Amino acid sequence: MDRRYEDGRLFQNWTALSVMLLVKPLQRRVKLSWALSNLVALLCWNLFTYRDLWQRLDAPFGTPIGSEVAEQTRFLLDRIQPLRTATAT
Numbered sequence: 001m002d003r004r005y006e007d008g009r010l011f012q013n014w015t016a017l018s019v020m021l022l023v024k025p026l027q028r029r030v031k032l033s034w035a036l037s038n039l040v041a042l043l044c045w046n047l048f049t050y051r052d053l054w055q056r057l058d059a060p061f062g063t064p065i066g067s068e069v070a071e072q073t074r075f076l077l078d079r080i081q082p083l084r085t086a087t088a089t
Contacts, residue, residue, distance in 0.1 A: 030057040 019040070027039055034042075034057070046056060 026053075026057065030054075032058065032060070 023036065023040060023043070026043075027034055027036060030039075039057075042057070042060060
């Protein structure tokens with residue numbers, strides 16, 4: 001067997017084991033019962049976002065902080081008149 005192939009395989013194994021050591025405690029601590037693959041996917045998606053990790057893991061389907069409706073949009077939505085329905089007389 002080629003030495004480079006063996007080194008690459010060892011590197012992949014050690015990387016996977018290291019990730020498991022980091023992610024397993026997260027999986028045990030969160031309130032929801034996350035599948036390991038879903039937890040890793042969520043961590044990858046939110047890798048470069050600034051959010052509280054425990055809040056995000058405990059309530060993943062909530063609205064993230066900073067995604068509220070912009071002030072301009074709120075101003076425009078307040079000005080829209082509802083449609084008037086014809087009333088029978």
